[in-house]
Amino acid sequence: MSDDPRTTHLTRRSYLTSGGALVGGGLLAGCTGGGDGSTATTSATSTTTDETTATADAPYTVSMAPMGDVTFEAVPETIFTRLTHLAGMAFALGRGDDVNALHAPDYYDALWNQFTPRLPGVELDWTGRYSSWTTSKEKLYELDSDVHLADPASVVALDDWDVADIAEIRDNVGPWFGNTLSDDHAEPPEAYADAYEYYTLWEQFEKVAQVFADEDKYDALAAIHDDVLDRVESPLPAEAERPSIVMGGFSDPAAPYVYNVDTPGFLTAHVRPFEPVDAFGDGVQSGSRVDMESLAEANPDVILVFGGLHPTYDMAEIRSSLEDDPVGATIPAVENGRIYPQGGRYQGPVLDLFQLEMTAKQLYPDVFGEWPEYVEGPYPELPESEQFFDRQRVADVINGEFRR
Template identity: 75%
Template sequence: MARDFDARTDATRRDYLKTGTGLLAAGLVAGCSSDSGDDTTATTTTEGTTGTTTENTTASEFPYTVSMAPMGDVEFEAVPETIFTRLTHLAGMAFALGRGNDVNAMHAPAYYDALWNQFTPRLPGVELDWTGLYSSWNVTKEKLYSLDSDVHLADPASVLALDSWDMADIEEIATNISPWFGNHYSHRHTEPPAAYADSYEYYTLWEQFEKVSQVFRDEAKYEALAEIHADVLDRIETDLPDGDRPSVVMGGFSDPSAPYVYNVDTPGFLTAHIRPLDPVDAFGDDVASGSRVDMEALAEADPDVILVFGGLHPSYSMGDIRAALEDDPVAQTITAVQDGRIYPQGGRYQGPILNLFQLEMTAKQLYPDAYGAWPEYTEGPYPDLPSEEQFFDRQRVADIINGDFEA
């Protein structure tokens, strides 16, 4: 569908979209109209992350409906082209579907562009550019009108939680521009705003990815990647050692003396890469996920392993973080520091591709004897592991993202 803003008035598009208005759960319409006349087929050309793919779809396939909490049934007249996002688990799903470069907004785009591109060098022919996008954490209605996106891959409940938004604003955007489609509070199974309490459900990362793939009519890519994900989980389960489990602290160490820490055994997609490995949370119930702790508390927890979120980011120096902990008189008493088991991680709001990499890296970091040792890492992209030590075929994943694969 064409994206010729100069040739199309806002009024025309708004009137068209109103064919599916109503409450969010009643089915909201995305996309733009097509003057197809008596044609029974339509050609959709998508310029995505790695090139252009063309799909022929029959007119009878539109409109189509995808359902996910808290939105309910969402109706689409056409496959969305431009994509608004806030959090990177949803931007990462667009990326996995070959639509990464169709994203027009996200939280901290410069940061996450640099982080995601620590992984793309291991995916032959896959490119991603999120630089210069609108930083959308504190999004405004005016900016959403300006972006005029075909879909808002964002949880309306999380937007409602912003001070400047109310439910009328949420419905206005869904009615006048395009639907919301996202789920944020599945990250740690936290409570949504009261207005959504009765309609909220929690999803795994891959359950949510399946629904996003349905929005873009690209279920084959989801199914192919989900098969790889299942194989990775099977390998982890098969080789997971018996006996004692390592105690782990996972957190942000931009200030090593006062890190933010996250529980490793709580439900939600923030821990989707670590729960299958069954570690022990070093803090137990004493510290809530997302809390900031001092070095004395970290020493008292005495983890066997410290995992550093964002440690793969170019702005981080794992060497400096290790040195800061090794030089601190309190941190020197921590088992993980003494044993040199301080490892980098990727992102908390991981999409499916990062999830595959993070399952592989975390398995090696926690159980080197079972899965092969994680290489010493100080800086640079995700290490280029020998093929026999990889948990999944990089070329296969790249081909799926690029749309060059057989289901």
């Protein structure tokens, strides 16, 4: 790889620094500190704002594993991300347009914009951003981001990356701040094993809000999330009476990829509160591809289709493909028309609110009200009495136009 960006860039971003150097090979994310969830010393943004920029008493420090303590001299402006749970956190804080990179930007722009029509005055455009699933040091120098909302433990697993590269980008461009392996509590690489901790989606969001000195927005959205959880924790049917579920990607209905619905981690944050029954149990590893016979043997009462809300998905075609298959037609979910769309696995906090609402109605219509028939278009416009949260309130928080 070319050395030119490293020799010309040096450490010009002196106003954004991470705390300390590599220690003995490392806190390998490139920071000192224990990653123990200590609170950053930031000042909050105004709670009655109108296009107000968040500010903080600098320097301030935010701690999260595996980075440890990360010190900021100013609130970051430009934002690199890889996965959409972190891009979605920036979006929730009104910083979606400051994201310069994410995985499959055009795909996720289209998916997120199936939800924004239900949030008055909220707009998002991720089209044409850098697609960052695989990346290079040269590209990160070129993007010149103030902060990298990405997990260094996942980046170091990429080809041509090691812990020294992580430290170089931290020192010469901007700090790392992200946690990906909390998605399903996967084992971290050996270099990060002692520094790693797992967080819920909302615990991680709180720390990201501290990075952007926007704790008031986090508090407001977390209060809405708490209200939604209180609502969905209504008495559920006994386990024997709960539907069995298959959750997966059905772009090829005859050979879907299926994912566990009851494992720890934020990938199931919108399903786990409903104490689901996984139709495959422990019989299939999450992310495996199965054939129609295996799907029929699992015999699910409900099929949840990840990406089903995306404009490129044809829910009508998925349903008809399963109905027309002689094996698929015997599956209870197919027989009873219980094939429902979902959004994304790497959901940010705003999508989590919508997906809790939709999953409640899809699994327990007798308790939470029925999910409307969905074929295409944005997230359905539910009657206000059927909504789990105030859309205007969420929009006002994102746009910084709210009172605490």
